[in-house]
Structures are given as C-alpha cells and as structure tokens.
Amino acid sequence: MPAAVLPAAPAPSAESGDPFLDQVVVTVSDRLRVRSEPRVSDDSIRYEPVLPLGTELTVLDGPVSASGYTWYKVAPVSFGGLEGPGYGWVALAGTDGEPWIALAQSPTAPAPGTATGTLTWQRVPTATAIAGGGSRGLKLRYLSTVPGGLLTVGGDVRGAVVLSSPDGVQWTRARDNAAFDFASVRAVAGQGGMLVAVGARSGSNRGLLWTTTDGLTWRDGGYAFAGNIEVVGVAAGAGSFAVAGSFRTPADASGLRRLVGAAWTSVDGRTWDRFVMPSDADAGDFRLTFITFAGSRFVALGRASDTDAHPGMLVWTSTDGREWRRGQDIAIGRNGSIADIALGPSGALVAVGWTTATPSHAAAFTSPEGLRWTPVPDGPTLEGAVMRGLACDERHCLAVGESAGASPSNAAAWTTADGVTWSRTGPMSGLGDVGMRDVALTGQGAVAIGWAVALFEGAPYVDNAAFWVTPPVALPAPVPPATVATIAGHWETLPSMSTARIYPVVAVGKDGRIYVFGGKTRPAGTGMPIQTSSVEIFDPATNAWSSGTPIPGPGRVRLVAVTAADGRIFLFHRTSRLVLVYDPARSAWTTGPSVPSGTYVYGAVAGPGPLVSVVTAKGSSLWLYSLDPVTGRWRSRGATSGVPIALGADGLLYGATGSRAWAIDPTTGQTSPRNATPEFADFVSAAPGPGGLIWAVGAAYLHPSGVRWAEWSRPVVEAYDPATDSWLLAPRPAVLRWWHAVAGSGDRLYVIGGRTETTGTYTTAVEVFIVD
Numbered sequence: 001m002p003a004a005v006l007p008a009a010p011a012p013s014a015e016s017g018d019p020f021l022d023q024v025v026v027t028v029s030d031r032l033r034v035r036s037e038p039r040v041s042d043d044s045i046r047y048e049p050v051l052p053l054g055t056e057l058t059v060l061d062g063p064v065s066a067s068g069y070t071w072y073k074v075a076p077v078s079f080g081g082l083e084g085p086g087y088g089w090v091a092l093a094g095t096d097g098e099p100w101i102a103l104a105q106s107p108t109a110p111a112p113g114t115a116t117g118t119l120t121w122q123r124v125p126t127a128t129a130i131a132g133g134g135s136r137g138l139k140l141r142y143l144s145t146v147p148g149g150l151l152t153v154g155g156d157v158r159g160a161v162v163l164s165s166p167d168g169v170q171w172t173r174a175r176d177n178a179a180f181d182f183a184s185v186r187a188v189a190g191q192g193g194m195l196v197a198v199g200a201r202s203g204s205n206r207g208l209l210w211t212t213t214d215g216l217t218w219r220d221g222g223y224a225f226a227g228n229i230e231v232v233g234v235a236a237g238a239g240s241f242a243v244a245g246s247f248r249t250p251a252d253a254s255g256l257r258r259l260v261g262a263a264w265t266s267v268d269g270r271t272w273d274r275f276v277m278p279s280d281a282d283a284g285d286f287r288l289t290f291i292t293f294a295g296s297r298f299v300a301l302g303r304a305s306d307t308d309a310h311p312g313m314l315v316w317t318s319t320d321g322r323e324w325r326r327g328q329d330i331a332i333g334r335n336g337s338i339a340d341i342a343l344g345p346s347g348a349l350v351a352v353g354w355t356t357a358t359p360s361h362a363a364a365f366t367s368p369e370g371l372r373w374t375p376v377p378d379g380p381t382l383e384g385a386v387m388r389g390l391a392c393d394e395r396h397c398l399a400v401g402e403s404a405g406a407s408p409s410n411a412a413a414w415t416t417a418d419g420v421t422w423s424r425t426g427p428m429s430g431l432g433d434v435g436m437r438d439v440a441l442t443g444q445g446a447v448a449i450g451w452a453v454a455l456f457e458g459a460p461y462v463d464n465a466a467f468w469v470t471p472p473v474a475l476p477a478p479v480p481p482a483t484v485a486t487i488a489g490h491w492e493t494l495p496s497m498s499t500a501r502i503y504p505v506v507a508v509g510k511d512g513r514i515y516v517f518g519g520k521t522r523p524a525g526t527g528m529p530i531q532t533s534s535v536e537i538f539d540p541a542t543n544a545w546s547s548g549t550p551i552p553g554p555g556r557v558r559l560v561a562v563t564a565a566d567g568r569i570f571l572f573h574r575t576s577r578l579v580l581v582y583d584p585a586r587s588a589w590t591t592g593p594s595v596p597s598g599t600y601v602y603g604a605v606a607g608p609g610p611l612v613s614v615v616t617a618k619g620s621s622l623w624l625y626s627l628d629p630v631t632g633r634w635r636s637r638g639a640t641s642g643v644p645i646a647l648g649a650d651g652l653l654y655g656a657t658g659s660r661a662w663a664i665d666p667t668t669g670q671t672s673p674r675n676a677t678p679e680f681a682d683f684v685s686a687a688p689g690p691g692g693l694i695w696a697v698g699a700a701y702l703h704p705s706g707v708r709w710a711e712w713s714r715p716v717v718e719a720y721d722p723a724t725d726s727w728l729l730a731p732r733p734a735v736l737r738w739w740h741a742v743a744g745s746g747d748r749l750y751v752i753g754g755r756t757e758t759t760g761t762y763t764t765a766v767e768v769f770i771v772d
Helices: none
Strands: 024-027 033-036 046-051 058-066 068-078 088-091 102-103 122-124 138-147 147-157 160-165 183-191 194-201 207-212 218-222 230-237 241-248 260-266 273-276 286-294 299-305 314-318 337-343 351-358 360-367 386-392 396-401 411-416 434-443 446-456 461-468 488-494 505-509 514-517 533-539 544-548 559-562 568-575 578-585 590-591 602-604 612-618 621-628 633-640 653-656 660-664 673-675 682-688 693-700 712-721 725-730 740-744 747-754 766-771
Touching: 033 673, 058 088, 058 693, 102 230, 138 160, 138 446, 138 461, 147 194, 160 183, 183 411, 194 230, 207 230, 207 241, 230 299, 241 299, 286 337, 299 337, 299 514, 337 396, 351 396, 360 396, 360 411, 386 411, 386 446, 396 446, 411 434, 411 446, 411 747, 461 633, 505 740, 514 559, 514 740, 559 602, 612 633, 653 682, 682 740, 693 740, 693 747
Parallel strands: 183 230, 230 286, 260 286, 337 386, 360 386, 386 434, 505 559
Antiparallel strands: 024 058, 024 102, 033 046, 033 088, 058 068, 068 088, 122 461, 138 147, 147 160, 147 183, 183 194, 194 207, 207 218, 230 241, 241 260, 241 286, 260 273, 286 299, 299 314, 337 351, 351 360, 351 386, 386 396, 396 411, 396 434, 434 446, 446 461, 488 766, 505 514, 514 533, 533 544, 559 568, 568 578, 578 590, 602 612, 612 621, 621 633, 653 660, 660 673, 682 693, 693 712, 712 725, 740 747, 747 766
C-alpha cells in the first residue's frame, strides 16, 4: 500500500566521521535513481537518466534519513547527461537492505550487481507481534508506512483495531477509544501532520471517520460525510485527502434512485466536499471500490452493477481530488478485481489483482498516467495465486497474495523491476495454510500482514492477525496479557420461578424482596411466544417464590422497573409511553405520569436523590428526563448517548454494556466513555449489585475467530467499579443463558430466567452469586 506520509522534511546535516562524506562511491546496483531532494515526494524531482551499474559518484553531503531511506548528495565523476544542476540525492540501500552504493575502494563492498536472492519470510507469532496477544476475530485490512514505522488497521469482535509498529515485529494497539466500538477501519492515509482513517459500524455501510496526529490517540470524526454513504478507502496527496465511496441519488420523476460513486475531499480532514464521478450514460449504477494517490495523482477504481455490459474495472484520475477524468476500463473481467496500485520504479503506475479467484490467477497492469492500462504478459508466474497487496520503491515492486481457492492455501510473493516482468520470490509452502493481504517496504526489508489457519481444540480456524517479516530477525519474548483483578465468591442454584420467560424485568424492593415482572413466555401446548402479565416475588429470607398481582392491561414489551425512594416500583415499557406503578405494600397497580416524548424507553434508574432518571427518544436523539415520583412532574435534562444502570457515589449515572462502561451527567445528559470490559460479551444484562459495583452478565465466545457457535460459548460475569474506573472478573455461573435479567441485593447477585444455550428453551432457572 502507498505510504501514509506525514511530511517532515529533514535538514541535511553532515555527521563528522561519516565514511561516505567527501569520498568517491560506486553504484553497485543497476538503474539507480537521482532525485532533487532527499525524500520520495512530489517535490523531489526524478532526474533522468538513471545511473548504470558501476557509476562513480562524489559524495557532497549527508546522510539524511527520510521516506524509509538514507540519502547522500552526490555528483557524477565522469557520467554525463544528468538532468538538473548535475548533482542530486541517491539512496544508500533499498528497503530490503540491498546496498545501492558503496565506497569505490572498499574491500568489503558487494560486487556490482550482487543479487539479494530468494526472499526468506519469517512468521511473527501473534502472541509476540501484539502486546498481550491477539483478539478474537481480528481481521487486518490495510498496511501502510508512517513516520517512525508502520500502521495496520482492521477490526475484531469488539470493534475497530489500529496497530502501530517501529519494525513490523512488535505492534502496539491504539489507545482505548469508544469511537472504535462496533466499528472496523478500512483504510488510512496521512499528510501535513495528520492521519485520517475511514470505516463503518458493524452491520452498516454508513461511512465513519477518525483522525490522529500520532497514530495512538484517535479523534472521533463521526459521520463526517453527509447522507448514508458507503466508504471504501482514503488517500492523501496534492494537499488534500480524498475518500472514495458510493451513495444513492434522490428519486427522479419516475421514482428511480441511482447508485453512483463519488469522492469526498478535504484539506483539513474535518470538512468534506462531495464530487460525483463522471460516467457514461450507459454505465448505469456503479460504486467505487478503491482509491490511492500514486505519483502526482489520485486514482479511483469502481465497478458497474451490470458486469455483463461493463466487465472491466472503471477508472478515474484526478490531480486534486475534485476534478475527475474517466479513463478506459481496465480489462480485468467480471470475475477479476484490482486490489492495489502503486507508482513503479520506471515512473509508470502498476496495478495488481486477479482475473479469477477460483481457480486463482493473478494479473498485473501498467499505465503511464492512470487512464490507459496495459496488461502485463501472462505466464506461469501468475498462475495459481492472486495478488492482494503491492509496494514499490526506487528499484523494484513487491506484491503479495495467496493461492486463493486452494486447500491448504499458500502465501505468494512476486517482484518486478519494471512492473511488466514478474518473478516469484521463491517457495513459500513452509509458512503453512496462510495468505498475505498487504505489504510495506521498510529500511530493513519488507513486512506483510494477512491471515493464517491454526487449530483450536482440534478444529481449524482462520486467525486473521498474521504477520511476516523479511529478512528474518531474532524475535523478542511475547508480552503476556495484563492481569485482571477477580472477585471471590461462589454460585448457588435457587428455587425456580413458576413461569419460564425471556426478557423478564426485575427490581429489588425496599423490603429486600426480588420482584419479577412480565417478559415473554410460551404457553403450554403452543410454540407461539406471548407477553406475559405474570408477577413473581422471591423472598431471600424464606428462599421461596410467591405470586404478585398481574400487570393490568394488554400484554406489552416491558423494559425496566425502578424502585423509587418511597418504595413504589415504576414499570416502563419499550414501545409505549405508558408508566405503571406497583405498590408492594398493597400489591396494587396504578397508572403513573406518561413518558414525555417518544414511544421507546431505553433505560431508567433511581436517582439522583428522590428522582427517577429515564432515557427515551426525542426526535432522532436519545434524551434524558427526570421524574419526581411524588409530584409526577417530568423535567428535560438534555441529549445523551448512554443508558443508565446505576447511580454512582459521585452523583453521576453509570451504564455498562458488553464492551465498556459509561458515565452520564444527570443534570445535562452529557455522556463520557469509561474503561472497556476485559472480556467482550453479548446478550448482556446489567444492574447495580454487591460492593457498590455495576454487574454485567452475558455470553462470550471462546473461539478465537469470534464466531458465535454454541459449542464455544461460555457465560461471563464482569463488575465495574466507578470509583476506580476499572473492571473485575467474577467466577462463571453454571448456566449459559441469553435474554435474562440480573438484580443485586446486599452481597448477592441474582440471575433470573432467559433462554438457556444448551437446550435453546425458555427457563425458570435462577442462580445467585454470593460474595465471599
């Protein structure tokens, strides 16, 4: 992938004692490029012609480290015809470590034309590569060079993942960020001291944006692109960022809405303007699939929805990201695709991909300007694999991929000096069942990311967090995962309820009894679930259940029950503004003050003071209200993005999900994220409980790929401490269940009802965790 460059042109400075300064050196590699500036950038002119093998040069200045190379300012001793002032900057060595210049009289200098030989790739175990090991379902999509090292992005079961590394061997996660929750990063690009990443939320194609200045702390740019658009990539160059995506146009007179590709451009990474790609009248619907900046231009690719009429890749170029020019379709075929584009060593653009994935057959193309593409000659080196990632430097290009469709799959790599003639870098079957997705060149060699198959409990799974380096290096010891504090206690089974139910609503009364309201049940003899009006009450003193007065009125979806300061229990509904009030002393129901807005209550909690805080809908936003149970008056507090579970000792409202905790200001609704859970969980129910903690009980998936398979599921119990902003783990209960309820009283946490994973049936089972 192209480098995500944050320009910081270093000033040339001679270092005393440098062995090359004021000496005569000789080129020990053919076709060495001379540049006007010591870096790879648009303002560094590529002088012609390239220097042949054995050219003698006088070193005038240096060294300067930039763009992954060490540069020296040189003037030819006798070579004539060099453009410019007759001198310029050359790189000491390639990114794979092969020397390009050496002292003319050095007895240890490599012989001119010495080949580096077959690349030897080394797998870096995930436990070594990522501090604390990998994460379930981690899929890496994109790899790029940045100042100080490398950046790779993707996502796992928790959300977006950004990893940075100085060498490709050890990677560091970006700092915890709630903006990454349930999202995946698809691409990243940088310039002018800023990196921009784009992606989407899980289950949605609507484009998201993040920015950073250091690669570790990311700012949430939210839905920066107007409308419901799909984004596929981002590129940077010519002083602008450009994001590629697609959107549907407003309906025309006949009601037709077209799918069209577009670029969104920005100079600051915050304010974006949309520019629709020009297309032929007969192109019909089309979407963009790729964008990059190579050489001096943006290049965007797309696909027509009608691949029979347009089997090739659509292509556009732009010098500024605003005015786009349509090129000739790339003749890749309807079953093929272009995966990556880079500026090749000859100054032409190089594209790699495949014509077919099964059977796999790689393809490469070259273009002088990005508008006309010529396929390279086919041959045995392109058979049996696909190209997915590409990186180029001054001398050659390196492409990586795998033998798609084969079992086991083998990684594949190719090199070329001109973008036309490709050769395999050597056998790679020893790496196992793997595939490489992207590659980057560094000052020490090359780094690749991808996936690898491993065994888990005897069954194969795809571990998408796979890393390789070449040449091999001495690997450091793995960094163990951080330890998480635990809570001592044990689980006991309590008498069962009378009615099996999912989504029960539970409240702890002032009398210490546990009140269970409603939920969904299946009457005997029928498979059709209904909303039950049943009320059951558990008395810890007698360890027995009794029945309460049923909920009046038709069956509705109940959401939450809150015990007010005066002992009455307020029952809120998910799809109604209706509020019912239960008086435990009289076992009687009355109607309370209706929710002031919306028909969908998200959550409610007692506090602060005698008030009840409720989150419901107001327009397109979540809104926090407070209810005075005595007067029945509601008060609007403000927009919020969290759902409260408990009132903290600091006066803030707190919520908890399977991914993290949240704090909510009860007076304004302003929400701020807190620490992430140590173990990501689904189907979580949460409640205040023992120790003043917020307890979350759900289901985690043990399988490293993150798949939701019953045989790899397990219950998980986590507790959040608002005072220390930290999580603790508790022992797991015996029953794995979904759609249950939890309630805390004293030193006990109750888990009630739900659906059991082992049988898939609604359950009456009740368990209690007792803190030791």
